[in-house]
Amino acid sequence: MLKIRLQGxxxxxxxxxxxxxxxxEIRVLQMSDIFSNKGTNRYFRSYVEIEKTDQDER
Known part of the structure; x- marks a missing residue:
């Protein structure tokens, strides 16, 4: 499993x-809401948990 922080x-x-x-090839386990970043009105962040799919699921 990977936990990824998206920023943009x-x-x-x-x-x-x-x-x-x-x-x-990716199964998304969880996605957070989009949060504002301190100090900027332009960029935001979000968190995603993913894992690799099994061969059978493709």
Whole structure:
């Protein structure tokens, strides 16, 4: 399992989350909401837990 912190604009974070969900070799276990970062109004963060899918699930 991997725990990933995404950081970027809200649009970029949403785009990357959709990419992860569609990828055939990745199973998304959990996705957090998008949080604002201190000191900036432009960049936000989100957390994602993923794991590699089994051969049978593809």
């Amino acid at each position: 604009t809200v649009r970029d974070i949403r785009w990357f989350k959709r990419l992860l969900k569609r990828h055939p």
